[in-house]
Amino acid sequence: MSELKIDSHQHFWKYHPNIHEWMDSSMEIIKNDFMPADLHPLLQKNNIDGCVAVQADQSETETLFLLNLAKENQFIKGVVGWLDLCAEDIDIKLEKYSKYEALKGLRHIVQDEPDKNFMLRPNFKNGISLLGKYNLAYDILIYQEQLPAALELVKTFPEQAFVLDHMAKPVIDGKVDPVWASYISELGKHKNVHCKVSGMVTETKWGTWQKNDFVPYLDQVFGSFGPDKILFGSDWPVCLLSAQYYEVVDIVENYLVHLPSTVRKKVMGLNAIKFYNLTL
Template sequence: MRDLVIDSHQHFWKYNSEKHSWIDDEMAIIRKDFLPEELKTVYQENKVDGCVAVQADQTLQETDFLINLASENSFIKGVVGWVDFRADDIDEVLEHYSQFPVVKGFRHVVQVEADHNFLLRPNFLKGISKLEKYGYTYDILVFPHQLGAVLEFVKKFPNIKFVIDHIAKPYIKDGFYDGWAVLMIEIGKCPNVYCKISGMITEADYKTWDYNQLEPYMQLVLNAFGANRVMFGSDWPVCLVAGNYARVKEIITTFISKLSTQEQAAIMGNNTANFYNL
């Protein structure tokens, strides 16, 4: 029997030009609805057993939308929703979501915040501190210039499990590596921080990327976090801008083929199951 393959990172949406304004002209191919029925077929074709659905809009309605989809589709094993951690009623909001076991954690789109130190704002930190009480995880979505703040941030909460989305979006297209690598190594020393190997092909040139260009980034992440704190993620449907599901999965399976079968199983599903308590 093969080990379970769990996609640690994908999105659903009913396309709305205002809500999804981040989908620019270069990404026009994903200006449409993406719902579980379509992904289910993709998963059957690619031997993927389940997924974690991650927020793509910063509203409580988005969190409720994902909970609803999960209740109707058993392959959605967990939900990473959105809440406003700066809100005065954050405790009540988290208390409310604790009645839905499928909600595993939360995310804020920090990459769009103009303040490099957004994660370190007192009101945000106060909200994040409440996660421990409920056993929730937190997905860190940032650009490389925000990694200094990430390092300070994760050190403040040694009992909360964090995961860095999309290897912190290094500018692969421009060959940006060294500054990103130094900070990722430091962050990897924190045992409560994991990393998703996802979202790489959309940080490279959509049309001309190749495996050799991505490998050094994956190798650094593996060295920094180890095989037990790295997870496979597709970033479907965003990945369709620069490839397809099969290619994204193949990048990871090719890269980890040199590892032991146990380590491969960890990266392709077991780490995600453990991290999110699926």
């Protein structure tokens, strides 16, 4: 097996207070521009061969911004963008954007939707139903209270490729919530659902974590999804709120060191390549 490594989840942005209004006063460190020239040295230093750029703003302008960055930077192997999946003309939009080879999936910031059943709305499900036609994956970004809707969604579309971002953001405080664990177990039973071990450091009390804090949560994910359906992601630059890039990599690699090398290769790269159909 190849040793190719892929960061399956990171972001780029040119900071603007109106666009990135979710960044509150505690997030000053990420209220800056974060561009490919900032990430590339970090990838090289950590022996990572490429990345998948994921949307952080819900606009087609954002999607085109990321697609242009991928065109200009060979190490950006894929883009998870945003289109309005609830729109009546979504099929037309999907056909338009299908000309971009770098577009590998779509995401909606469902975690910010007040309706915990947002993903079960008929117009949203109509959008999801069209993604397979264009060979696009869907990234599920939610909090724990939205897990029931996520489970219903993936059951409704068994042929659609889904990946759960950030393990559904469990609170990492040493006490694994049994409700979260139960839904992770159920989602893991579905062959069309993968999971990103990403975003963990920002679900702790920032900057005070120890590597062992993550072990019970990783145990749950690995036990539920297995070695073929787990993807490493850094969530850079959001991770900088609580950890440096190399520390995020080290948390996952430290966990994997006790597992067979074949598992490490899958989680750190091969699974992302296969899931997103990346061309290297």
